[in-house]
Amino acid sequence: MEISGSALFVKALKEEGVDTVFAYPGGNNTDLLDELYKNPEIRVILPRHEQALIHEAEGYAEATNKPGVCLVTSGPGATNTVTGIADAHYDSVPLVIFTGQVSRPLIGNDAFQEVDIIGMTRQIVKFGSTVREREKLAERIKMAFHIANTGKKGPVILDIPKDVQTEMGASDYPKEIHMRSYRPPEGVHVGQLKKAFSLLQSAKKPLILSGHGVMMSGAEDILKAFAETMKIPVVTTILGNGAIPVGSPSFVGNAGMHGRYAANMAITHCDVLFSIGTRFNDRITGELSDFAKNAKIIHVDVDTASISRNVVVDIPVVADAKTALEKLQEWAKEPEGASLKELDDWRNTIASWEKEHPLSLSVKEGVDPKKVMEGIDEVFPDCIVTLDVGQHQMWATQFLPVKRERPVISSGGLGTMGFGFPAAIGAKAACPEKKVLAITGDGGFQMNMQEMATAVVSGLPVTVIILNNGYLGMVRQMQELFYDKRYEATSLCDEKGAYVPDFVKWAESYGVPALRVEEEKDIESALCKARESDGPFVIEFMIPSEINVLPMVKSGTPIDQMILE
Amino acid sequence: MAGKMKKRWIALYTENEVGVLSKVSGLFSAKSYNLNSLTVGTTEHPDISRMTISVESDDVTFEQIKKQFNSMVEIIKVIDLTNVPIHMKEVLFAKIKQIGPEEKAEVFRIAETFSVKPVDIGTDAIILESTLTERKNDELVSILRKSFKHIDVTRGGAVAVEGISTSCR
Known part of the structure; x- marks a missing residue:
């Protein structure tokens, strides 16, 4: 029996096990939506903007390890997705994005709402294609899901003419x-x-640098077992945070621009660096010529093109993180004798660095972001946390431990402000039984706060924690440190210093309860109220306007040269 | 460590689909690689294209370029032609204009020396057709530029195939 392309589209989604589609309608995707209408077993979530739509699908994908499925229309519907697609590309988030396109005879005519979205996204997708023949539609959709969700995962875009x-x-x-x-x-x-293993075994000061790839392949347990057996310390990237639990004797913490002093010193002084599931982004390496300058480097990555791109490595290994670690763990044995002594000395050195300069934050008045994180740690021991981009994101990675029961979803590579809140909504759609917390700044939140309507109307109650300092804080910090406090275009207050908007009144207009917390003593009770609430909830913490994320490595300088206070 | 800049050659087998050429050439601008020439045509299989690409790069960048190609979903095979026997040819047309009888004779002498054919002629112009290697064509262009004021050169970019028992590059 012959069926329409739209009917085939929905059949394909069902065969791929898709239960949720993030969709925004328009002139050139209504046929596809009409088929979804006839198939209520697939849930359709309507966001309020296509950029947020993609972040919602990212949140869904990261929470489930399944591809997030998106459907938008042609023209502006398609172009609005570009930031989100780039974000997913950078962080290897599997997405399948369907865009409606004008009918084939109109393509190239500058038709109403026509853009060449495949051409525009060519450098930020894993694969993209306009389906020009109805008979190729099934194969293309199959390809899209296959490519998005295998190897180094990523976004795939299929453009389907009306x-x-x-x-x-x-x-x-x-x-x-x-x-x-x-x-x-x-x-x-x-x-x-085997070569990598021998090198690690012979090292006096070995170090593991663990990235997002370890989390994506679900290799946390095996990494912990391997590191602890071999007594090797582990440092992490922002997205690799949580690859090794805080209590583990191998735990050192995050490295990089706002990493721990001990972690950056460990990278600089180690003699073998075993890097897995990370691409040596400049936020991790600082000045490249000084990065791990005393070390032989092993690099395990599923993406061949990530190896020896930024840092020239001594032993490249192309593999999925879990596959490689499982093999390594077969060979692992506990060090003894002289080798054990050397490893103990190395671990003691790292511990003394940590003691010298532990993570800290000095706050004299207003709410201390560190105390907020500690409060969240206590009140929300098991939930999904999403982060936006900026100072609050760094404080969260510094002071809120990532655990199996409390995964963190964050925009790493692209650093997309506006990511956190919609990602939380997507994660909630994926895991309705879990509490979902979006920790965001006042700047990033305003980039996609229209999604409160999605949270309310689609019944996706998430808690929003806004750390409000009245500034685009991360840039303000740079202006303070490197531009002599010339705060151009970073204040979000009006001329009289009043904050716009009033987030509490704003939330109330959506029927969402909101609290403003101005004193430390109220942190816990506010968080408890959010915990007990069944619906969306907003807490605005008024933090000091001019506090900095430290340590900080100035862009382009070696990572052991940190601004500490 | 990065090695010295030199000219290198790659052949690609790709799916013969809309957008693949754009994706391949777009990589060079997106990543700031130096592209010298790129030619493309279909193979004995109508759904497979073959590209011959010449780049100017150091060792590290060249390795990276190959890896980037290898990771592109539409690329079937990447062949490094830099250090293997190959046969390479480039089509070139040179139109020499506003010339008198003496200069015409000079054009014929150059053509004979380089073994290239005059394929068209008028009262004051000649078109030469060359299928030499890229390097020989460079030399031909250089001498034509020195000898004549008014020339138009049209080059097609090099096409290369792996050799069997000889090499000509």
Whole structure:
């Protein structure tokens, strides 16, 4: 029996096990939406802006480890997704994005709401294609899901012209697909890994740098086992935070621009750096010529192109983090004798660095962000946390431990302000039984706060924690430190110093309860009220306007040269 | 450590689809790689294209370029032609204009020396057609520029195939 392209689209989603679609309607995707209407088993969530739509799908994908599925219209619907797509590309978040397109005869005519979205997104997707033939639709959708969710995961975009959506054709959807041009790495080169293992074993001052790849492949347990057996300390990237639990004897903390003193010193002084699931982003390395200058470097990554791009490595290993760590753990044994002594000395050195300059925050008046994080730690021991981008994000990574029961979803590579709140809504759609907390700044929150309507109307109650300092704080901090306090375009207050908007009144207009906390003593009770609430909830913490995230490595300087106070 | 800048060659087998050429060439601008020339045509399989690409890079960047190509979903195979026997040719047309009888004779002498063909001629102009290697074509252009004031050069970019028992690059 012949069916329409739109009917095939929905059939494909069902076969792929899709239960939720984030969709915004428009002139060129209404046929697809009409089929979704007829299939109520797939939930359609309507956001209030397409950028937020993509972040919601990202939150969903990160919370479930399944691709987030998006449907938008042509033209502005498509262009609004670009920031989100770039974000997903940077952080390897699997998404399948369907864009409506004008009918084939109109393509190239500058038709109403026509843009070449495939051309525009070519450098920020894993794969993108306009489906120009109805008979190729099934294969293309199968490819999209396969490519998005294998190897180094990422966003895939399929552009479907309106007349392909309505054209009748075969109803078959393939069970599997073989692509001659796409074979994600499987297994691991045992010889390379053996070399890496020997090097690690012979090291006097070994260090593991663990990134997002470890979390994405679910290798946290095996990493912990390996590091603890071999007595190797572990430092993490922002997105790798939580790869090793805070209580582990191998835990050191985050490295990089706002990392711990001990972590950055450990990278600078280690003799073997075993890096896994991270691409040596400049926020981690600082000045490249000084990065891990005393170390031989091993790099395990599923993406060949990430290896030896920023840092030239001694032993490259192309593999999924979990596959590599499982093999390594087979060989792991506890160090003894002289080697144990050397490792103990190394760990003591790192511990003394930590003692010398522990993470700290000095707040004289107003609410202390560190105390807010400690309060969240206590009141929300098990929940999903999403972060926006800025100072609050760094304080959260510094002072709120990531645990299995409390995963953190954050925008790493692209640093997309406006990510946190919609990502929380997406995570809530994925895990309705869990509490979801969006920790955000007053600047980033305003970039997508229209999504409160989505949270309310679609019944996706999340708690929003706003750390309000009245500034775009991260840039203000740079202006303070490197531009002699010339605060150009970073204040979010009016001429008289009053904050706009009033977030409490704003929340009330959505029927959402909100609290403003101006004193430390009220932190816990406010958080408890949010915990007890069944609906969305907003707490605005009034933090001091001019406090800094420290330590800080100035962009382009070596990571052991930190501004500490 | 990065090695010295030199000219390198890659052949790519890709899916013959809309946008692939744009994705390949877009990589060079997106990542600031130096592209010298890029040619593309279909193979014996109509759904597979083959590209010949020449780049100017150091060792590290060249490794990175190959890896980037390898990780592109539409690319079937990446072949490094830099250090293997290959046969390479480039089509070139040179139109020499506003010339008198003596200069015409000079054009024929150059053509004979380089083994290139005059394919068209008028009262005061000649078109030469060359299918030499890229380097030989460079030399031909250089001498034509020195000898004549008014020339138009049209080059097609190099096409290369792996050699069997000989090499010509």
